[in-house]
Amino acid sequence: MYTTMKKTFFYEFLPSKEAEEAAKARGVPYRVTRTLIEIRDINPPPKIDQNNRWKIKKFVTAGEVMNGKLMLTHQVAFEYIFRYLSMEICEHVIAGYKSYVIIVDYTDENNPKKLQGQSLFFQGGGNDTYILGWMELVRSRAVCPGDEIGLFCDKSTGTFGFKVLRRGGNGSDNPIQVD
Numbered sequence: 001m002y003t004t005m006k007k008t009f010f011y012e013f014l015p016s017k018e019a020e021e022a023a024k025a026r027g028v029p030y031r032v033t034r035t036l037i038e039i040r041d042i043n044p045p046p047k048i049d050q051n052n053r054w055k056i057k058k059f060v061t062a063g064e065v066m067n068g069k070l071m072l073t074h075q076v077a078f079e080y081i082f083r084y085l086s087m088e089i090c091e092h093v094i095a096g097y098k099s100y101v102i103i104v105d106y107t108d109e110n111n112p113k114k115l116q117g118q119s120l121f122f123q124g125g126g127n128d129t130y131i132l133g134w135m136e137l138v139r140s141r142a143v144c145p146g147d148e149i150g151l152f153c154d155k156s157t158g159t160f161g162f163k164v165l166r167r168g169g170n171g172s173d174n175p176i177q178v179d
Contacts, residue, residue: 006041007082007090009034036091041083053106053161054150055080062145068119068135070149074128081122081130084155096124102159103134107141114159115140122160137162144168 015023015030023030056076064070072081082090093099098121105113119135132151137143141164148166153159 005038005083007036007038007078007087010037036087036094038087053152054163054165056151057165058149058151060143060145060147060149065138065143065145068133068138070132070134071125072130072132074130077130080151081153084153085158093122093130094124098123098133101132102157103137103162104154104159105137105141106161106163113140132160134162 011032011034013032020030056072058070060070082093085093089099100116100118100121102114102116103120105115115136117136119133120137121131121133123131123133125131143149143164144167146168147164150161150163150165152161154161
C-alpha cells in the first residue's frame with residue numbers, strides 16, 4: 001500500500017524540565033509551542049478529477065476583491081495546498097512570509113493564461129487563516145463580489161489553478177466549499 005505524507009502541527013503542551021525551568025527563571029509562564037511536521041497519511045490525498053479540478057470553491061467577498069487578498073481557512077490550506085508544497089515553503093508561509101506563486105487562469109479553457117508577479121503570493125494570515133494574493137486576477141478577470149471561483153494546487157507543476165465558475169452568485173450562505 002502506497003502512503004503519502006501530509007503536513008500537520010505538533011503541539012507541545014507539556015514542557016521539558018529545561019523549558020519549564022527557563023520559563024520560571026524569566027518569570028513568565030510556559031507557552032505552548034507548535035511545530036510543523038510531516039506524517040504518513042493513511043488516507044489518500046484528494047484526487048484531481050480532470051473534469052472537475054476545482055477542489056476549493058469560494059464565493060468572493062467585497063473585501064477580497066478590494067484588497068486583492070483571498071482568505072483561505074486552515075483546513076483548506078492543509079488539505080488542498082500544503083500537502084503539495086515542500087516543507088520549506090510551508091514553514092515560510094506559516095511564519096507569515098510571502099511565497100510568490102504562479103497562477104494559471106483556466107477561465108477561458110481554450111486559452112489558459114499563466115500569471116506571475118508581485119501581487120500573486122501565498123502567505124500566512126492571522127488566526128490560522130491563509131492569504132492568496134490575487135490582485136492581478138481580480139483586474140484581468142474583472143472579479144466582483146458574489147462571483148464563485150474555483151482553485152486547486154497542481155502538484156506536478158507547483159502552480160495554482162484558477163477559474164471564475166459563476167458570475168454574481170449569492171455566497172452569503174456558504175462562503176467556502178470543498179469537494
